[in-house]
Amino acid sequence: MAHLVLNQLSRAYAGRPAVVDLSLSVERGSLVALLGASGCGKTTTLRMVAGLETPDSGSILVDGRDVTKLPPHHRRMGVVFQSYALFPHMSAAANVAFGMEMHGVDRTRRAKRGAEMLALVGLAEHSNKKPRQMSGGQQQRVALARALAIEPDVLLLDEPLSALDAKLRDELRVEMRAIQRRVGATTLFVTHDQAEALAMADLVAVMDRGQIAQLGTPVDVFERPASPFVAAFVGRSARFRGKVAGGGVEISGASLRADNLPASGAIEVFVRPHRMQVLRPDEGRDNIVHGRLAAIDYTGEVAQLVIDSPSGRFPVDIATTDGAWRELAPGADLRVGWQAADTLWFAA
């Protein structure tokens, strides 16, 4: 039996649906990311689990127990808010102890467990500081410690890293995941950052207009997207429209090979930019498209090329390791190739 079960949850605001018939099961100790653009209903879903929002219909089960009608203070959900929502008038230690006090934990145990929690997030020396005396990253850790201190049934993280700068975000991502694994907290994690979702989650639920477009492992949603929406939302792609003809996909100026194609019909093809290569004259691939280099952006590990072809403009990423990218200049005519196995397609 899954630890947390969302059963056909729906919620509308003033007639505008935010979450539609959403069902999801989260296994004990696993981390599920709700990934989606803003307004896709992911935060509303999280708030319904926390009890801060009432679903119009559907139910929420924790360990098989229906908590749909319970107010938030009877639920034991550890929530880390996007802006942390630390109590500004309390020290870090008092913030962490607050939930335990509310749950009737006695003073000595509160102090002991509070100190443990702050040590867990690496803030043992900062227990007497007020939130405003701490950096964003430290506040974020206090928020996590505060949520974990009540030994929550479920840990709910609402874009917990989005207010931090990029470098700190990457560090804390690793750290949070390690802490989550160590305490074994069943976790629902809301994010709009696909890298964050792929890196941290056991399962990713890609959300679109209040529904789950695909639920799968990070590898699944990236390598085997279930729909054009997921393919377009998770990661970048080159997209071509064409028709199945003669065992391949006819696009303007080329015929593409792909696995398991149907006999006929209109088709949309997706290729990840890092799966494509700029070919030397003597090189061959299953699929080859000719195009002209429109722009080139050096980003460090890769150079991002923008290529104009008869079937449209598309991106190609090439590794910068060998320095070959230096020889490319806008305006150059290129041959771009990739293997049939790297061709994702959807019936259009």
Add this chain to the structure above:
Amino acid sequence: MVRRVKRTGWLLCMPGFVVLAVAFVWPMIILARMSLNETADTGAMVETFSLATYRKLAEDSFTWQMTADSLLLSATCATFALLLAYPMALLLFRSTSRFRHLLAIVAVAPLLVSGTARVIGWLAILGDRGMINNILRFVGLGVQPLINNWTGVRIGLTESVMPYAMLALLGGFGRLDRLLEEAAATLGAGPMRRFWRVTFPLTLPAVTAAWLLAFVLTVSAFITPHLMGGGRVFVLATEIFDAASVTLDWPAAAALSIYALVLLMLLLGAQATLLRKRRT
């Protein structure tokens, strides 16, 4: 970004300083000078430099009684005004209704009515033949004296400072954030504990500021004690008025004014020190 203001920036404050100097500092100097004059037994003013007027006031037990009454009255009214204004201010602060601004205007509307007009309104409500006493008579509780006494002054003053308390509270609720209460709820706090452990402590600075404002306003209030006390309520402001325009004892009026001013400044100073101590 903060830009360093040039050294000539203080010139912009000059008009304000000039107004303050002419309309406030200069009259204060005249007042202080006046308080050092004496009043002869005939009632004539004697120009001199002495503390005789202050001595006379200090030796009069009535001064002390009146001081105690004034401060107690102000503290009571400020407290009641705050108790009444706080829930309203909180409701307004949190309201997402589109009538929110209208409600805020209604809440401070009493400020648009002159103090005298409001007192006349109170006479109709609190008088022996007023609304409340008519109801009391009807249910057989008899007539209660609700005006021309301390009760009347308390009611009137509380009502008159309530809008100010509201405004001060609303302005000071800035740190309040709905999300903090939600966070407290997810940590297991029910509505009461959310209020007392999170909301109220965060509004405490606003409460203190609003209480002080209400207190200062009631200490210096004159019209309400004068008109609703029916000549039976003696507070600092009414005494100053009587000395200045009824008995024409200007040195006494001046000395009382200076005394009231120093008293308020001492109280405010003590309060500020207390606040600073608690914060550290």
